[in-house]
Amino acid sequence: MNEPMTAIALAGFALVGLTIALVAILKGWHGWLELKRLELSGLQGQSARSPAGDRIEMADLKERVRKLESIAACIDL
Structure with a gap:
């Protein structure tokens, strides 16, 4: 009975770890997109x-x- 609970706990921890990693990657992606938007908007007002x-x-x-x-x-x- 201990073995199924270990497998469930391990799967839960893996799911939580994957979620944390995906949230961090998504946050970095949004930051990169915002940086590119700022660069593009800055170049529109000035010469390159x-x-x-x-x-x-x-x-x-x-x-x-x-x-x-x-x-x-x-x-x-």
Whole structure:
């Protein structure tokens, strides 16, 4: 008679543990979704990059073009 009660108790503890784990995962998922919503709403009101970032990207593109032109002209850097 002790063995069925042990099995029921073990199944109950497993169910409680699974419930706790699923609640924690669900709470983390909702937190992650809220973070993404905040990121998206913050980007709608502002530009995605700063002016300094635009200048850095422009300099990077100019460097790439210069390298491609030198390759096209068969000049090794």
